[in-house]
Amino acid sequence: MAIKQDKDGTWRVQIDRKGMPRTRRTGFTAKGDAELFERNYLAEYRVNHEQAMDGRTLKELIESWFIYHGINLADGERRRRALLQMASDLKNPVASQLTAEQFLKYRYQKTFEGDVVCFKTFNNLHGYLAAVFNKLKKLKVITYQSPICDIDFIKVQERQLSYLSRKQIDELLEVIRIHAQNLNTWWVTQICLRTGARWSEAEKLKRKQLRDGRITFEFTKSKKTRTVPLDPAFFHALDQYAGYLNPDDRIFTNCIGSFRRAAKHTSIDFPQGQKTHILRHSFASHFVMNGGNILSLQKILGHADISMTMRYAHLAPDHLKDAIKLNPLANTVKLSADTFKTQ
Structure with a gap:
C-alpha cells in the first residue's frame, strides 16, 4: 500500500x-x-x-433494538410484535444481508396480494424497521447503513380527518346509555369528547388523577403529563361516580369492547380503525371550529410537534379567508349570476 x-x-x-x-x-x-x-x-x-x-438474523437485531431502546417507548412492545411479524414474513434473513429488492417485494405482497394492508399502515411498518437499523447504528451495535434507507415511503393521498357532528355525538351517547353493557363506557366516552384524551388514557384513569376540577393524564404517548380542566358540573358528577377509591385505584374497568358493540347500534359510519380515536378528532375539530387557539390545542392534545395539531387548522372559522380578499380578481366590479353564463 x-x-x-x-x-x-x-x-x-x-x-x-x-x-x-x-x-x-x-x-x-x-x-x-x-x-x-x-x-x-x-x-x-x-x-x-x-x-x-455480521451473521445476526433480523429477529435477533429486533430483540437487541428492543432491549437497548424499544423497551423505553410507550408503544415499544406493540412495535416489537409488529417487527417480529415482519421478520417472519421476510423469512427472517440475516439482517446485514437484507436487500432493498427483498423489502420492495415484501411491500408489494402486503399492499396488493392476499390480506392487504393500507399504504399508511405499511408506511408505519417501514418506519419501524428503518428506525431499528438507524438506532442500532447510532448506538454502534452495527456499523452498516440501513438496507432500506434509500427506499421512499409510499405517497398517500392526504385526507381530511373525520369527526363527529354534534348530532352524531348526541346519537352516540344516547345509544351507549341504552345499549352499553358496561356503565363505564358512557363516562369514558364523555371524557374523550370533553378533553381530547385517547381512549386508553381515559379508560385507565386513577382516582388521584381527578382533582380540583381537572384531569391529569399520566403515562401518555409523549411520556409527558398534561392537565385539562372539566366543566364544573361534569367534574362534580364524575367525582361522585369515582367515590371513595384509593388514590391508585382505577376509576373504570376496560370497556372498549362495550363501546364497539354499542357503536354498531348507531347510524354512524365510523372510519376504519378509528372507532374510538374519532372521539379525539371530534374534540379537536370542534375546538378549532368554535374559535379555539391552535397552540392551546397542541397543549391539550399533548402533541410534541405542532404539525400534528395543524391538521385541524383548516377548520378554523377564518381559515384562508385571505384567499377571497387577496386573489387577483378581488377588486373587480361586482358580478351577477348572468356574468358566468356562456355566450
Whole structure:
C-alpha cells in the first residue's frame, strides 16, 4: 500500500492488502486528495467486511433494538410484535444481508396480494424497521447503513380527518346509555369528547388523577403529563361516580369492547380503525371550529410537534379567508349570476 508521486506531478494510490480487493488509482492533483481516497477506501471496506461477517438474523437485531431502546417507548412492545411479524414474513434473513429488492417485494405482497394492508399502515411498518437499523447504528451495535434507507415511503393521498357532528355525538351517547353493557363506557366516552384524551388514557384513569376540577393524564404517548380542566358540573358528577377509591385505584374497568358493540347500534359510519380515536378528532375539530387557539390545542392534545395539531387548522372559522380578499380578481366590479353564463 503506497502513495507515490508520478513524473507528471500527480499522485498515485495503490492498495494491496491481504484479504482486500486490490485497487490502483492515479491522477490525484494533491497528495491530500490521494490520502483521503485511501482512508475512504479502507473505511468502506472495513464496513463492508464487518457487514458481511455480521451473521445476526433480523429477529435477533429486533430483540437487541428492543432491549437497548424499544423497551423505553410507550408503544415499544406493540412495535416489537409488529417487527417480529415482519421478520417472519421476510423469512427472517440475516439482517446485514437484507436487500432493498427483498423489502420492495415484501411491500408489494402486503399492499396488493392476499390480506392487504393500507399504504399508511405499511408506511408505519417501514418506519419501524428503518428506525431499528438507524438506532442500532447510532448506538454502534452495527456499523452498516440501513438496507432500506434509500427506499421512499409510499405517497398517500392526504385526507381530511373525520369527526363527529354534534348530532352524531348526541346519537352516540344516547345509544351507549341504552345499549352499553358496561356503565363505564358512557363516562369514558364523555371524557374523550370533553378533553381530547385517547381512549386508553381515559379508560385507565386513577382516582388521584381527578382533582380540583381537572384531569391529569399520566403515562401518555409523549411520556409527558398534561392537565385539562372539566366543566364544573361534569367534574362534580364524575367525582361522585369515582367515590371513595384509593388514590391508585382505577376509576373504570376496560370497556372498549362495550363501546364497539354499542357503536354498531348507531347510524354512524365510523372510519376504519378509528372507532374510538374519532372521539379525539371530534374534540379537536370542534375546538378549532368554535374559535379555539391552535397552540392551546397542541397543549391539550399533548402533541410534541405542532404539525400534528395543524391538521385541524383548516377548520378554523377564518381559515384562508385571505384567499377571497387577496386573489387577483378581488377588486373587480361586482358580478351577477348572468356574468358566468356562456355566450
